[in-house]
Amino acid sequence: MTIESENEFLPPSNRSQNRPDSRYNLAMPRRLTLAPLLMYLMFVSACTFYGDRPARAFSEATGGEDLERVFWKELKAANWVQVERSLASNYSGVTPSGMLDRSATMEQYRTWQLKDYALGDLQTELNGTTIVVTYTITLHGTIGGPGGAQTLPTAPQHLMTVWQQQKSGWVAIAHSVSQSQFN
DSSP: HHHHHHHTTTTHHHHTTTTTTTTOOOTHHHHHHHHHHHHHHHHHHHHHSSSOOSSSSSSGHHHHHHHHHHHHHHHHOOOOHHHHTTTEEEEEEEETEEEEEEHHHHEEEEEEEEEEEEEEEEEEEEEETTTEEEEEEEEEEEEEEEEEEEOHHHHOOEEEEEEETTEEEEEEEEEEEEOOOOO
């Protein structure tokens, strides 16, 4: 019996090698060329199926934009415990009406009935454990003080917040508000 006659009884993959004991698989090169294509398709589809999910809490925030969005969401919901936790003990704020420390800022926020807000032009700058966020905001709501309700300024305002990562998480250490010159 010759090698050719032995090859007749072998699977097709072994016939091409002219060796009855060969373990070479001819389909393997084709499978290997498909592997990178399949991996590429898996990664591309994962990006489209699982888009960005906005943070719902400070613990889920992954950057300055998330921190600001969660902060204003908590302020709108009047969740004062979370708002107060997000302000550092040495917090300092500057507004057109003057400087505010942490307690004065919380006192001011508690008088607000924020109905809606719009953030825009967000820019973040990371520097070590500090994030500087600049953005514009348009507020809709009222200020309920002892003299009666007043409307929150509806003109866009320019804001800057400095967030610092501490053991307890991210906290705002400074905040600045300026009125838009194009009112």
